[in-house]
Amino acid sequence: MNARRILQNIVPPLVPLVLLVVVAEIAVRAGWVRSFLVPAPSSVLASLLAESDLWSATLDTATSALIGFGMSVVIGIAMAILLSSSNWIRRAFYPYAVFFQTVPIIAIAPLLVIWVGWDHTVVASAFIVSIFPVIANALTGLLSTDPALKDLFVLYRASHAATLFKLKLPFALPHIFTGLRIAGGLAVIGAIVGEFITSGGIGGSVIISRQQNRVDKVFAGLILASLLGIVLFAVINIVGGLVMRRWHPSERESQ
Amino acid sequence: MQLDSTVAPNTPLAVNLRGIRRTFAGAVQAIDGVDLQVADGEFVAILGPSGCGKSTLLRIIAGLDYADVGSIEVLAARGGDQRIGYVFQDAHLLPWRSVLDNIALPLELLGKSRDEREAAARWAVKLVGLEDAATRYPAELSGGMRMRASLARALVAKPKLLLLDEPFAALDEISRQQLDEQLYRLWREQQITVIFVTHSIIEAAYLAQRAIVMSRRPARIVLNHRLDLPLQRDATLRTTVEFAREMQTLYEALEGGQRINSQRGSNP
Numbered sequence: 427m428n429a430r431r432i433l434q435n436i437v438p439p440l441v442p443l444v445l446l447v448v449v450a451e452i453a454v455r456a457g458w459v460r461s462f463l464v465p466a467p468s469s470v471l472a473s474l475l476a477e478s479d480l481w482s483a484t485l486d487t488a489t490s491a492l493i494g495f496g497m498s499v500v501i502g503i504a505m506a507i508l509l510s511s512s513n514w515i516r517r518a519f520y521p522y523a524v525f526f527q528t529v530p531i532i533a534i535a536p537l538l539v540i541w542v543g544w545d546h547t548v549v550a551s552a553f554i555v556s557i558f559p560v561i562a563n564a565l566t567g568l569l570s571t572d573p574a575l576k577d578l579f580v581l582y583r584a585s586h587a588a589t590l591f592k593l594k595l596p597f598a599l600p601h602i603f604t605g606l607r608i609a610g611g612l613a614v615i616g617a618i619v620g621e622f623i624t625s626g627g628i629g630g631s632v633i634i635s636r637q638q639n640r641v642d643k644v645f646a647g648l649i650l651a652s653l654l655g656i657v658l659f660a661v662i663n664i665v666g667g668l669v670m671r672r673w674h675p676s677e678r679e680s681q
Numbered sequence: 682m683q684l685d686s687t688v689a690p691n692t693p694l695a696v697n698l699r700g701i702r703r704t705f706a707g708a709v710q711a712i713d714g715v716d717l718q719v720a721d722g723e724f725v726a727i728l729g730p731s732g733c734g735k736s737t738l739l740r741i742i743a744g745l746d747y748a749d750v751g752s753i754e755v756l757a758a759r760g761g762d763q764r765i766g767y768v769f770q771d772a773h774l775l776p777w778r779s780v781l782d783n784i785a786l787p788l789e790l791l792g793k794s795r796d797e798r799e800a801a802a803r804w805a806v807k808l809v810g811l812e813d814a815a816t817r818y819p820a821e822l823s824g825g826m827r828m829r830a831s832l833a834r835a836l837v838a839k840p841k842l843l844l845l846d847e848p849f850a851a852l853d854e855i856s857r858q859q860l861d862e863q864l865y866r867l868w869r870e871q872q873i874t875v876i877f878v879t880h881s882i883i884e885a886a887y888l889a890q891r892a893i894v895m896s897r898r899p900a901r902i903v904l905n906h907r908l909d910l911p912l913q914r915d916a917t918l919r920t921t922v923e924f925a926r927e928m929q930t931l932y933e934a935l936e937g938g939q940r941i942n943s944q945r946g947s948n949p
Contacts, residue, residue, distance in 0.1 A: 574773040577745050581767055582790035582838075592789075596777050672777060672818045 456649025467640035474646045482645045484650045486625035487617050495613035502560025510568035527558040531616055544624050548657025551620030556609035563605025603666035610658040618651055693721040695842055695874035696742055703737055713738045713899035722877045724868050726885035729895030735878045736846050743767050743844055766835030768845040773825035774819040778890035781815040784833045805833040823942060825856030845877045861888055865914055886927045896938035904934035
């Protein structure tokens with residue numbers, strides 16, 4: 427990426443951000459908005475720098491979200507392979523996967539504490555929220571294999587394993603990465619919801635800061651949570667770009 | 682046993698189809714009683730309107746589809762080794778593999794050793810004149826080059842029978858002409874049986890020794906015709922009176938086949 431493209435891509439989204447920060451700072455300092463409702467951006471920045479517990483909380487949340495996300499990737503893709511293997515299995519089980527997705531995580535988080543214990547609630551919550559998009563997108567990808575190529579594999583009597591690993595899974599990769607991008611953000615949300623219950627990580631810090639009327643610290647936590655989601659999204663995008671750089675038209679065009 | 686009049690008696694057959702019928706779900710009849718014999722080493726073109734069931738016929742020969750009624754004998758499919766090559770309407774390469782790895786795929790699926798795969802893929806890539814593009818990826822190739830890679834993939838396992846399903850239909854006129862000539866040369870050099878499905882009269886007349894013309898769906902054979910043209914084919918052939926006459930014969934049969942079924946359709 428050359429300097430010109432960096433300017434074109436990075437500068438425009440920064441403009442509204444800077445404006446917002448300046449306006450918020452002026453509004454709070456001039457007393458138009460009371461600082462216990464909206465903190466001055468400068469005080470948010472100050473607590474970001476001063477409160478070292480926020481950073482260790484972020485690390486905790488990141489670890490839990492990543493473990494939950496990793497489990498979603500492995501188990502979600504495995505389930506999609508299973509569901510794609512037979513129409514009967516898909517008809518029998520896929521409706522439950524859809525139903526599972528509609529269960530509000532905030533409502534089952536307390537149940538998770540009972541089932542998996544305090545130590546694992548956050549990871550379990552991240553996992554439960556993020557697995558569905560992995561299953562759904564991987565399944566779509568696995569079912570959209572080029573029929574002519576399937577014929578080719580039949581013609582040369584390819585085994586099930588060869589058809590899966592040399593044709594169906596690589597073919598599904600663009601869909602799988604779409605699922606991963608969604609799942610990454612959801613894993614962070616799931617982890618924070620779990621932390622509302624366990625009082626650890628960013629989620630716990632936000633709850634405690636609110637109880638202490640530290641709106642600046644609440645905002646600092648929110649910013650860190652967003653950053654976490656963005657970083658995860660970016661990493662998944664970069665990995666996807668590397669894996670598919672040679673072949674997928676949408677990846678080629680975006681280069 | 683009465684053989685098709687245009688295949689001499691006692692000729693070894695590569696393909697022998699008798700009374701093939703195929704009806705798809707929803708009672709769409711694709712093929713309605715087709716007898717077809719193809720001699721070993723012959724180049725046969727199957728000509729018919731789009732969607733008439735000729736692709737289905739080819740898929741049945743390849744063992745990718747089945748007939749509801751009728752007997753199918755494909756000698757090339759006998760024995761343990763894979764002896765059928767198949768070229769689809771588009772190249773259908775694996776986009777994440779280089780040209781050479783795409784060409785080697787059939788041998789990989791058949792469980793051949795790395796050395797054998799490598800050697801055969803090098804041979805096939807040369808056969809279609811793609812040596813210079815061997816390490817490139819499908820997205821970096823022109824349509825004609827992709828199709829040539831696809832042809833090399835069909836030839837890499839040294840098939841006895843090569844089936845092509847409107848293979849060059851999506852290409853521009855020049856690339857198509859080049860590939861037609863390349864295919865014809867390969868057929869003469871490699872001693873393979875070729876069945877070539879097309880909806881182009883020129884292509885059928887230019888390439889084949891024998892043309893089978895099919896009617897509209899449900900497909901029946903309306904003409905089984907040995908082309909009276911020299912074995913040596915080049916661009917000048919297309920401007921000859923003989924070529925024009927053969928094209929006329931095929932055209933009339935094709936048009937007749939459309940009419941027969943439209944009458945059948947309007948007056949059941």
